[in-house]
Amino acid sequence: MSTRLSAGGRLIDKSKQISFRFNGKHMTGYAGDSLASALLANDQMLVGRSFKYHRPRGVVASGSEEPNGLVNLGEGGQFEPNQRITTTELFDGLAATSQNHWPSLDFDVGVINNSLARFLPAGFYYKMFIHPRPFWKHVYEPIIRYSAGLGKAPKDTDDSIYEHLYSFYDFVVVGGGVAGLQAAKTAGDTGARVLLVEQASNWGGRAPVDGGEIAGEPVDNFVDQTLTALKKMKNVTLRTRWMAAGIYDHGYMIGYERINDHDPSDTKPRHRLWRIRAGRIITATGAIERPLSFAGNDIPGVILASALRDYVVNFGVSVGDRTVVVTNNDDAYRTAITLKNAGLEVPLIVDARPHGGGALADEARALGIRVETGKAIAKVHGAKRVQSVSICAQAGEGAVLEEVSCDCVAMSGGWSPVVHLWSHCGGKLLWDEHEIFFRPDVHKPPLDQDGTPFVYAAGAANGCFGLDELLQDAATQTGAATGSKKTPKLPNASPRAEAPIQAVWMMPQGAGIKLRSKAWLDFQNDVKVSDVQLAAQEGFESVEHAKRYTTLGMATDQGKLSNINGLATLAGALNADIPQVGTTTFRPPYTPISMGSIAGAARGEIFQPIRKTPMQSWHEEQGAYMEPVGQWRRPYCFPRAGESHDQAVIREINQTRNFLGLLDASTLGKILVSGPDAGKFMDMLYTNMMSTLKVGKCRYGLMCSENGFLSDDGVVARIDEQTFLCHTTTGGADRIHAHMEEWLQTEWWDWKVYTANLTEQYAQVAVVGPNARKVLEKLGGMDLSKEALGFMEWADGKIGEFDARVYRISFSGELSYEIAVPASQGLVFWNALLEAGEEFGVMPYGTEALHVMRAEKGFIMIGDETDGTVIPQDLGLHWAISKKKTDFLGKRAQERTHMTDPDRWQLVGLETADGSVLPDGAYAVGTGKNANGQLNTVGRVTSTYYSPTLKRGIAMGLVHNGPSRMGETIEFAKVDGSRVPAKIVDQVYYDKDGEKQNV
């Protein structure tokens, strides 16, 4: 059983007891514990069920590589699934539940999958996609897929706070172990800005556990002294609980700071995402120990040798009383020695190497530990706990030589440098056949925008083990990164005195299928040695294919433990060399980061910017129903109590047509174009002739893209000889301004024209209806008579006490003035109009009334009648296309054969026989079918409304040969299969001669 030891535990504070719950059971731990160490201290060795077979699983590792210890953490708004217990710091009141079990962790029905294992081979889902088809829907999907899976999806809104931070450094050193500390010191000594980060809450990395001496003192002293020195350096920033998640081009880097995961009661943000630009990045990320592949290597109690050492030294926790150590390298002997020194039994060290280990092995033997060389574990016995191991010869097929009873197995298959960050941005790897690992290829590092290396790996992450070697490497790599010629004076440090490792990818080497199908490679995704071999046998030879076929390394741990073992197994099955097989791609993030940290502060009212006009507060107070238009929210209508939106729109239209309506038109784009060449520029931008427009006059114009398609429309006012004000659609303002600037900056850079987007400078109100002039005359200030300001003219002046520019333009067909006042006066102006307009029947109207009134006049809407494939000629707008101009944007495109094709659908009005409203987007049905067996179509509805003015449905649409088919009836298909006949008519339904607007 696992338990708390009476001594040891350098990271815990036994004076501070902490209580927590696991699966509802109350447990206690100490301050400084990880959830994993606290669970082990409470003899909770079973921490979860495996993904596919629901096998009982225990803690394997002690850090971010842990594959099994995933829990649902927290409750309600703080609930989060798949949290690693090894990196979760214990806090008072922590509540965790284990995952992937039903009905309970101890008794799990899904374990039946385990006995069905031979029916759930690699590529199971892919095979079952093929046949039998009905099985997929009725058996596999509901039952097997349901039983596979990890944590639950959160149900409540996350109530934590997150934020981003932009930060800039000359050097970022990732990893706070001996190599990282030395690298930060070396970089910091140059005076450069340095950030040193450590993902754990404590500094020093593995060294304080593994031991050794620097400058004749325990390594802990070096850690403390270097840390003290770094803290005094103003140019060095130190952060713990900070993980470098990813490295990208141009020195961009994402850091994930877990601010109060260890104390959720605090008011601090939970996570902060650092968005960093780094000059150079030094990855001192250490190395991860690999498991060994033997039958039963996933039974709770089988643990990485280094992790077991961590639990004993850091937390004073043992996993078992009798531990068998199994290894192919010297490092695992440290665990045996640590255990023995802690008073625990080590009945046997199984060393797969025929000649065994070096000095550490001698030390272990001197402590009285039995060492067997050239041996292997044939099988681990036990179900929810280790009971014993069978020993065999590594060279054989698994014939049992003896059985050793034990309750813990510490395994070590060698170490793999953490090359993830090195690889994110293109750093290449080399297979080191002596050390049996992939190490960064220093000749093929990640390159920056200048083609120079910008990521350097140092220490164990660079394949340098032994304190002397990794200190030296940290200094060398940092020197290369800083370009400094000075080599720092390094203290003497313990050398690495170890016998060579031997590659062991299967234990025993000749294990048969029975053993291989119980030897786990990927604990989290339940992939066994036999699965990878099957994939190879079935032709999945590429490592990327084998990965996807078997799901090796595709779980939340991204194969931190399984990657190298898996591809070595694949190489073995293919009879290829490991470097030939290669690795799968290392992608950010290093470990999963919270969704909340990615969103940052963008939630609630600052989820997305919402643009508001100066009169928005009034609209909101009236309970206006808003619709999004670009990033604006515009009133769609102003419904009154008991009124539907449709009823409100009808009321607003009737009131405007008969009395007086007000529209907040502030969102329309207003772009100033000025300069000696402005006329020339305007003639190029618009299809119409704009240069001839007289000062004081307005003209409606169309803008096309280079490809001839209608892009935007609006009224242009000529302000003075060399200045125009271009009105654009609401959504088009920024786009059209950018369009203008692009042409000016890239093509016509020698034209003397400047533009400015003045959209937000003005609040603009359309005063519309027969009483429009009366209300403005009542406010007084300027002459707005027909004689003083004719239709399509503008003037500056005063309306009441407001500074106003008045445009006499109309999109409704009524007498209409659009009045621009400085935005800061907008709300007061709006209120003044409402007050003065009361006796004239004033009523605000929304965008839907605007649309209907436009449609009644047959005016097109950008985005309704246009969709990026429509040219002005399709819409009968030939009158707005200059024939005199030699060129304008879109002109040449509009001369192409497809654009001049008489078969293009053209704009007409559509009138249903029964007065009903045609469905929006409905297609007109032609005769016969197309090559795909679909009905041929001859037109479609582009806008359709109920017209309160005509008291019937009206519509516009694009119809084949439309304008020459006036009076003809065509049929539109409805989604229910029925058809609506509609007559082709002129699209101008209301006041075709424009008498109403011209009074």
Add this chain to the structure above:
Amino acid sequence: MSNLISQANAPFEGYVTVSADAPMGMLTLRGDLSSKPFITALKKSVSTDLPSACQITHDEKMSVAWMSPDELLILTPYDQVAGLQAKLQKALGKKHFLLADVSDARVSFTVSGDKVREVIAKLAPVDLAPDHFAPGMFRRTRFGQISAAFWLLSETEARVICFRSVAEFMFNQLSAAARPGSEVDLWS
């Protein structure tokens, strides 16, 4: 005039203070900033030194900020903008330029407190380390999802400007960044 203008929100007291400023006079001037005659004409009405790239200059009457190689933003008290506009218009005469009053198109905020730098660094992708961004510098950038510009008035005070339509969004996100408890302590 002032009775025509709607009032701003109350300040947010976080670990820095975020407050909406009273309306400020702003003129956009586009022209050839490398032309000597243009500069000479400009200096007749602009009292401050002209800013070089990414700088802002101040005197008691106005501030002038560099917006782009051919654009300046001139800041004055709100009630003096019309007068200055007329003076500039006259001084620049027939030269090629664009001058527009944008006082109402933009709003400004003051962010003040010891940790003003890190609050801005939560929103803008700008290096705010004291030896990289100092008073006198001016940056057009984005704050979160919106366009903005800012400068430091002192080590403890910054001014942020953005478009009027997103004033509320800016105020809210600055307030969120200034929330007590979210201190980074990056430069302290």
